[in-house]
Amino acid sequence: SKPAPVIPENLIPEKVSASAYQRIINCPYQYFCADGLRLKALEELTEELKKSDYGERIHLILQCFHHGHSYYGKAFDSTITEVNAKQAEQYLSKLSEKIFLADLENNILHRSWLYRWQKHIPAYINWQIKQQLNWRTFLSEKNLEVTLDKTLQIVGRLDRIDKSKENNTHAIIDYKTGKTARQDDIDIGENVQLSIYALLDTEASEVSYLSVDSSYQKVETKSSLTGEDLEINREQNKQRLIELFRQMKNRQPMPAWGDNMVCRYCNFSGLCRKAEWTE
Numbered sequence: 001s002k003p004a005p006v007i008p009e010n011l012i013p014e015k016v017s018a019s020a021y022q023r024i025i026n027c028p029y030q031y032f033c034a035d036g037l038r039l040k041a042l043e044e045l046t047e048e049l050k051k052s053d054y055g056e057r058i059h060l061i062l063q064c065f066h067h068g069h070s071y072y073g074k075a076f077d078s079t080i081t082e083v084n085a086k087q088a089e090q091y092l093s094k095l096s097e098k099i100f101l102a103d104l105e106n107n108i109l110h111r112s113w114l115y116r117w118q119k120h121i122p123a124y125i126n127w128q129i130k131q132q133l134n135w136r137t138f139l140s141e142k143n144l145e146v147t148l149d150k151t152l153q154i155v156g157r158l159d160r161i162d163k164s165k166e167n168n169t170h171a172i173i174d175y176k177t178g179k180t181a182r183q184d185d186i187d188i189g190e191n192v193q194l195s196i197y198a199l200l201d202t203e204a205s206e207v208s209y210l211s212v213d214s215s216y217q218k219v220e221t222k223s224s225l226t227g228e229d230l231e232i233n234r235e236q237n238k239q240r241l242i243e244l245f246r247q248m249k250n251r252q253p254m255p256a257w258g259d260n261m262v263c264r265y266c267n268f269s270g271l272c273r274k275a276e277w278t279e
Contacts, residue, residue, distance in 0.1 A: 041267035
């Protein structure tokens with residue numbers, strides 16, 4: 001039968017991240033294994049590690065480009081316009097080479113990742129020119145922690161926070177080099193990463209996924225929460241998180257859903273033993 005254990009109170013985490021919250025929604029049993037028992041997944045396949053290396057480097061490159069770095073050099077601190085767009089592209093391209101090749105052996109595979117990103121640079125600069133009409137870059141790689149109730153804290157690192165030129169509200173931007181969540185899944189609460197970011201920064205009036213890698217070399221906002229929808233989503237997820245942890249403390253079971261899409265990428269199928277379930 002489907003497992004449905006109870007988390008002992010001393011194993012219930014006091015802090016929850018976006019990925020941990022997502023695990024609760026995906027499958028409570030997955031959360032029980034990863035966050036309650038603190039079990040680690042087996043190391044990912046090499047190709048997956050290469051892809052995650054790629055994403056990490058893009059994040060670092062954009063952080064350095066906008067805010068500078070003690071090792072990699074100062075930011076491109078001019079306001080980007082049509083006039084200096086080419087100069088900005090060249091600056092970002094040289095910075096990218098420096099970061100991509102800094103701690104990786106200079107082989108063909110690593111250079112191919114660099115070239116893949118460099119093809120997106122003109123599109124990124126164009127996106128930034130439009131973005132800065134209403135927003136100015138404010139913070140990057142910002143760690144935040146917020147207490148939802150007396151014992152439950154949410155934590156997270158935000159890729160980028162821009163500040164409105166009009167009213168000082170914030171736009172949180174999450175860079176994505178892989179697939180982004182569908183808008184429908186965000187709206188109905190199935191994907192909760194943007195919701196956590198909205199809770200972490202109450203000044204945010206806009207939270208979005210920015211795709212910086214595609215087969216068409218496009219850089220574009222894929223899905224977002226803004227305005228009244230953001231306010232409603234923020235409050236609903238706050239109440240849901242508080243209620244979920246109240247249920248855990250009341251010894252509510254953590255069942256395995258058996259959802260095929262979730263199970264396909266789950267690291268704990270050996271423990272869950274879905275193949276052995278009897279209805």
